[in-house]
Amino acid sequence: MMNLAADFPTKKNIKEISQEEHISSKYLEKLMGILKKNQLVRSVQGQGGGYFLAKKPGQITAGEIVEILDGPIAPMKCSSAKCKMAEHCSASSVWSELEKEMKKFLYKQTLEKLIKNNQTKKYVRK
Amino acid sequence: MMNLAADFPTKKNIKEISQEEHISSKYLEKLMGILKKNQLVRSVQGQGGGYFLAKKPGQITAGEIVEILDGPIAPMKCSSAKCKMAEHCSASSVWSELEKEMKKFLYKQTLEKLIKNNQTKKYVRK
DNA sequence: TTAATTCAGACTAATTTAGTAGGATTTAGA
DNA sequence: TCTAAATCCTACTAAATTAGTCTGAATTAA
Ligand code: FES
Ligand code: FES
Numbered sequence: 326m327m328n329l330a331a332d333f334p335t336k337k338n339i340k341e342i343s344q345e346e347h348i349s350s351k352y353l354e355k356l357m358g359i360l361k362k363n364q365l366v367r368s369v370q371g372q373g374g375g376y377f378l379a380k381k382p383g384q385i386t387a388g389e390i391v392e393i394l395d396g397p398i399a400p401m402k403c404s405s406a407k408c409k410m411a412e413h414c415s416a417s418s419v420w421s422e423l424e425k426e427m428k429k430f431l432y433k434q435t436l437e438k439l440i441k442n443n444q445t446k447k448y449v450r451k
Numbered sequence: 452m453m454n455l456a457a458d459f460p461t462k463k464n465i466k467e468i469s470q471e472e473h474i475s476s477k478y479l480e481k482l483m484g485i486l487k488k489n490q491l492v493r494s495v496q497g498q499g500g501g502y503f504l505a506k507k508p509g510q511i512t513a514g515e516i517v518e519i520l521d522g523p524i525a526p527m528k529c530s531s532a533k534c535k536m537a538e539h540c541s542a543s544s545v546w547s548e549l550e551k552e553m554k555k556f557l558y559k560q561t562l563e564k565l566i567k568n569n570q571t572k573k574y575v576r577k
Numbered sequence: 578t579t580a581a582t583t584c585a586g587a588c589t590a591a592t593t594t595a596g597t598a599g600g601a602t603t604t605a606g607a
Numbered sequence: 608t609c610t611a612a613a614t615c616c617t618a619c620t621a622a623a624t625t626a627g628t629c630t631g632a633a634t635t636a637a
Contacts, residue, residue: 371604497635498581
């Protein structure tokens with residue numbers, strides 16, 4: 326039988342990631358499950374298995390990740406959640422505009438960008 | 452004795468505001484208390500009393516109100532709350548930049564602006 | 578003195594979130 | 608074919624936060 330696990334050199338398993346990111350492996354397992362269900366990562370099961378990105382880092386944005394893991398991007402529950410008072414609420418326009426700004430910002434932060442920023446950060450660090 | 456309550460023609464009492472804003476008077480009482488403690492509104496006690504703005508609408512911003520009633524403006528608990536992982540967390544820069552954008556936006560929305568927007572809204576409504 | 582009002586703070590209930598537990602399934606390799 | 612290393616699945620728990628209530632005291636106009 327061929328070795329599936331060997332075909333994806335960038336993959337990492339839960340144990341590795343959890344150590345690098347200082348996050349409990351059990352919790353990470355859960356999160357990766359969600360990311361996988363939403364097709365941001367793919368996985369190889371069984372011994373030697375692990376996870377890897379489903380797209381190029383330049384094509385994954387913070388916006389996607391946040392919406393998948395945290396739910397809709399919104400400054401208030403009111404804003405996107407179709408608040409029933411929105412019609413006669415003077416604040417609703419503020420929420421919806423702010424929501425737009427947040428989305429705009431988060432959807433232009435790609436993983437690639439983040440990685441680069443983080444690498445320079447390391448150099449700059451004393 | 453002079454009549455304090457008559458001196459501030461724009462004042463409204465809890466009952467009036469709670470009806471206008473469709474919010475329970477008990478809850479509103481609590482919120483007004485917080486706004487008062489933070490000097491966004493002032494009040495007159497006793498019969499005929501009520502609340503009124505402590506500054507001109509052009510000098511009160513959504514940012515202030517939100518920070519007073521909702522706490523620090525932040526997209527994540529992590530961002531401004533001095534997350535202890537921030538040093539080796541690749542996401543922290545995203546949170547802090549987004550936080551800046553949110554503050555910038557909210558601090559330029561004055562009450563005056565909001566009132567104007569809301570008036571035109573009424574005209575436009577079918 | 579009375580009635581209308583703000584003021585103060587404790588309390589409750591509901592919801593959300595972060596995180597854990599336990600076991601089933603899949604797979605590589607000996 | 609057996610075993611160990613991994614993902615997968617999903618229910619559960621605990622903690623924190625939030626929205627909102629309740630009670631009663633203090634203040635003031637009339
Ligand atoms: S109460 Fe929901 S938008 Fe204002
Ligand atoms: S974990 Fe707090 S900033 Fe990333």
